Amino acid sequence: MAKGNEFREGLEELAFHYEKILSLLGEDPSREGLEKTPMRVAKAMQVLTRGYTQDPHKVLTDALFEEKYNQMVIVKDIDFFSMCEHHMLPFYGKAHVAYIPNGKITGLSKVARVIDIFSHRLQVQERLTEQIKDCIQDTLCPLGVMVVLEAKHMCMQMRGVEKQNAITTTSSFSGAFNQAKTREEFMTLLHGKNI
Numbered sequence: 001m002a003k004g005n006e007f008r009e010g011l012e013e014l015a016f017h018y019e020k021i022l023s024l025l026g027e028d029p030s031r032e033g034l035e036k037t038p039m040r041v042a043k044a045m046q047v048l049t050r051g052y053t054q055d056p057h058k059v060l061t062d063a064l065f066e067e068k069y070n071q072m073v074i075v076k077d078i079d080f081f082s083m084c085e086h087h088m089l090p091f092y093g094k095a096h097v098a099y100i101p102n103g104k105i106t107g108l109s110k111v112a113r114v115i116d117i118f119s120h121r122l123q124v125q126e127r128l129t130e131q132i133k134d135c136i137q138d139t140l141c142p143l144g145v146m147v148v149l150e151a152k153h154m155c156m157q158m159r160g161v162e163k164q165n166a167i168t169t170t171s172s173f174s175g176a177f178n179q180a181k182t183r184e185e186f187m188t189l190l191h192g193k194n195i
C-alpha cells in the first residue's frame with residue numbers, strides 16, 4: 001500500500017463518509033474493530049482508483065524503441081484487478097495483448113503498466129479492453145493490436161446473479177487483426193482456442 005504522503009486530497013472527507021456508510025449499513029462505527037476502518041477504506045479506495053492520476057500514454061511514449069522486428073509480439077497472462085463502475089465491486093482476471101510492430105516497440109513491462117493504470121479506475125470490462133487497445137494503437141502505431149480480457153466479476157458471483165465461476169471474455173482489435181487469420185494466430189498462441 002502507498003505511503004501516507006502518496007494519498008490524494010479528500011482522504012479525510014472520504015473517511016468521514018465511510019463512517020456514515022457503516023452506520024447506514026447497521027454497524028456501530030465506534031466499536032473497537034471498526035474504529036480505524038473508515039480511514040483504511042478511504043486509503044484502499046484511493047489506491048484502487050489511483051489510475052485517475054496516472055497517464056498510460058506517457059508510460060508508453062517514454063519507453064519507445066526503434067526496431068525492425070515486425071512479427072507478432074504477445075504478452076499474455078497479465079493479472080489485473082479492477083472495480084466495476086456499477087457496483088464498485090472487484091472484477092479481476094487475465095489480460096492478453098498482441099501487437100504487430102511498425103518500426104516501434106515498447107518494454108513488455110510497460111504493457112502491464114498500461115493495464116494496471118486503466119484497471120485502477122472504475123470500469124466496465126468492455127471499455128477497459130478498448131482503452132488498452134486504443135492506448136497501444138495511438139502510441140506505438142503498430143500494424144495492429146488485439147487485447148483479450150478474461151475476468152470474474154464479484155458483483156455477479158457474490159450476489160448470485162450468474163453461475164459461480166462464470167468467466168466473461170472481451171476482445172478488441174485493430175489493423176491486421178481485422179483479418180480472422182491473424183486473430184486465429186494470436187488465439188492459437190494463447191491457448192489454442194478460437195474467438
Ligand SMILES: [Zn+2]
Nearest residue numbers: 084086087155
Ligand atoms: Zn458490477
